[in-house]
Amino acid sequence: MSSTIIETDPDATLLPERIRRFPFPFANDTYRYSANVEPATKDAPTEAGSWGTHLVDIDEHYLDELAERAKVLERDASRVNVLPHMRGSVWDALITLLSSMADDYPDTMSFHRAGNICRWHNGLQNLDIEFTVGDDSSLPGGPMRFLGSQIQDDIILLDVREDTLWLDAGLVTFAADWSFGFDVGMNFTEIHHPVPRVNEERIVSRAEQFLLRLQPGEQFRRTNWTMTIGRRLDTSTETYPEWGPDRSTIADDPALPEKLHLRVEVQHLIRLPHSGALLFLVRTHLLPLSDIARVPAWRERMGHVLAELPDDMAAYKGIIRYRKAASDWLLGR
Amino acid sequence: MTAIALQPQVHPAVEGGLHLEVTGISRQTESIVSITFAAPEGGRLPSYVPGSHLVVQYGSGVNAYSLTGSGNAPSEYTISVLRVDEGAGGSVAMHRLSVGDRVNVSRPRSAFAPASTASHHLLVAAGIGVTPILSHARAAVERGNTASMIYVHRPDAGAHVTEARELLGPGLTALVECTSRDSFQSVLAEALITQPLGTHLYVCGPVVFMDAVLEEARSQGWSSARLHSEAFGATELDAGEPFTVHLARSGVSLEVPAGVSLLETLESAGKTIPNMCRKGICGECVLPVLRGAPQHRDLYLSDQEKAENTTMMCCVSRSNDPELELDL
Numbered sequence A: 001m002s003s004t005i006i007e008t009d010p011d012a013t014l015l016p017e018r019i020r021r022f023p024f025p026f027a028n029d030t031y032r033y034s035a036n037v038e039p040a041t042k043d044a045p046t047e048a049g050s051w052g053t054h055l056v057d058i059d060e061h062y063l064d065e066l067a068e069r070a071k072v073l074e075r076d077a078s079r080v081n082v083l084p085h086m087r088g089s090v091w092d093a094l095i096t097l098l099s100s101m102a103d104d105y106p107d108t109m110s111f112h113r114a115g116n117i118c119r120w121h122n123g124l125q126n127l128d129i130e131f132t133v134g135d136d137s138s139l140p141g142g143p144m145r146f147l148g149s150q151i152q153d154d155i156i157l158l159d160v161r162e163d164t165l166w167l168d169a170g171l172v173t174f175a176a177d178w179s180f181g182f183d184v185g186m187n188f189t190e191i192h193h194p195v196p197r198v199n200e201e202r203i204v205s206r207a208e209q210f211l212l213r214l215q216p217g218e219q220f221r222r223t224n225w226t227m228t229i230g231r232r233l234d235t236s237t238e239t240y241p242e243w244g245p246d247r248s249t250i251a252d253d254p255a256l257p258e259k260l261h262l263r264v265e266v267q268h269l270i271r272l273p274h275s276g277a278l279l280f281l282v283r284t285h286l287l288p289l290s291d292i293a294r295v296p297a298w299r300e301r302m303g304h305v306l307a308e309l310p311d312d313m314a315a316y317k318g319i320i321r322y323r324k325a326a327s328d329w330l331l332g333r
Numbered sequence B: 001m002t003a004i005a006l007q008p009q010v011h012p013a014v015e016g017g018l019h020l021e022v023t024g025i026s027r028q029t030e031s032i033v034s035i036t037f038a039a040p041e042g043g044r045l046p047s048y049v050p051g052s053h054l055v056v057q058y059g060s061g062v063n064a065y066s067l068t069g070s071g072n073a074p075s076e077y078t079i080s081v082l083r084v085d086e087g088a089g090g091s092v093a094m095h096r097l098s099v100g101d102r103v104n105v106s107r108p109r110s111a112f113a114p115a116s117t118a119s120h121h122l123l124v125a126a127g128i129g130v131t132p133i134l135s136h137a138r139a140a141v142e143r144g145n146t147a148s149m150i151y152v153h154r155p156d157a158g159a160h161v162t163e164a165r166e167l168l169g170p171g172l173t174a175l176v177e178c179t180s181r182d183s184f185q186s187v188l189a190e191a192l193i194t195q196p197l198g199t200h201l202y203v204c205g206p207v208v209f210m211d212a213v214l215e216e217a218r219s220q221g222w223s224s225a226r227l228h229s230e231a232f233g234a235t236e237l238d239a240g241e242p243f244t245v246h247l248a249r250s251g252v253s254l255e256v257p258a259g260v261s262l263l264e265t266l267e268s269a270g271k272t273i274p275n276m277c278r279k280g281i282c283g284e285c286v287l288p289v290l291r292g293a294p295q296h297r298d299l300y301l302s303d304q305e306k307a308e309n310t311t312m313m314c315c316v317s318r319s320n321d322p323e324l325e326l327d328l
């Protein structure tokens, strides 16, 4: 494997956009869970460029990913669900995100509202549409399906009641080894139950307290990461038979650097203005190790992180069988 | 322009908020006035959760007032203010506002939200407590939910009575006005035992009134999860007392005023303190404490760590002692 030739670009401006805008998540040579939240829409510099100025990030994969999402939804209706009391929150999320996109991408998008009548223009899709807030039939597939056709992010809505958060609506096609259909209707603690270490370290209860205290209109973000074999967005529990077996063969695969991807989720946490529900957006970015290695600082840091990661965390992330092969390659061993 | 509109300093409680113009004043009763605000340049204001309040600056102080609209894509905000002559002066200042005055206000803050899963909303208001209740009634009508309202006010002195009556229909299915304590007692007693399953109750008014209503509901078997009362300011950290911080290694002392965080104080003194959330959750802004007892207001440190008083999160925490010494 060490015979792979890597082209490293010391001059970051020569790197392709997918690398320059990648939200590389490691600040140190070791990684542990933390409530690494910060205010949203703040430019985050990396060794290769920067990311994070926009709430909804649109990149070169926009049309491809939305087409892939449409296929997933066609195959499996359990990826979208809106419990009846969440209808208003879905509309709230839609209005909030469409206006934010129109502000951020004025050359391609626009949003106008007069009373409850709205007009949305999306030049990337040649789409011009008029709809009425609150009238589900005024949008193809209803407001949740429609929102899922406009942004690359997975969408989760948490209701706030009895001082607890409840996962009561969402559209999730690109889950990283979990099942939206299984989790829907659960509360915050139940959803996070399987994550090792987080209960001991009180991260979940702390995060929930933080979210409950967010005021309408406030927006925060955090990153999370794992690894995926192939450029595969849908790694939900439902499709495990398709992607699970790759985990045991990748370590010996000479194409490991091209196949193995660092998977980074940029998660936004938004308290919606009118419904008060929490909107949780998960945008998935994938970058192969061969691209990571083009940024020397990334290559080294990620190599160390993988080598040092405690076994229980590596097992939960599903990377335990190949993390040594990956770190060896990154560190040139 | 009156003197109230000249607000040389933005109060910390309304920082990052909105600068609005008074566009309408209407007298509701002898002692209650409604004030409408809009953006000076026109246009839409942030939507808000029904039952939200606005923090409004008057001179050097601030007061919170409930918004009376449904909160759906508003182009103006309306509050109603009861004049309290023996109060801190906020309500008197509000009563002096006139059309064209400019005020600093916070973004709408939610602390009295409707429950999304309620099958029916029972709204109970006394006096000026009608303001957030009216917001709930309007939202219920707009959202296609059902609500009923009991409103206690003095004879011929009810604010927003006409508006409440106009809402009656398929959304607001009942409005009972009570002008005496006795009639209210029997109306409430009856209402508490005849509500549909899954009803949530919301009450706003004087504290003793709210306590009595909640107490009676509990004694009728209502669970706390279905009872809601307006509690201003419950969701925000208060400004805190001023204190002095001594930085042992730099040999300087800084004053931390009320309403300004220790982190902000250190930053304006030129110190760079790592931080992420500025909300007491991420753990980035931890500082070693050498002397004094911090007033811990964060979610990050464990109870044991808080008791040890050797570290503090400077973005939200303050001091119980007049002076703190930090290893900085």
Ligand code: FES
Residues within 6 Å of the ligand: B274, B275, B276, B277, B278, B279, B280, B281, B282, B283, B284, B285, B286, B298, B300, B313, B314, B315, B316
């Ligand atoms: S900045 Fe996050 S705890 Fe202070």
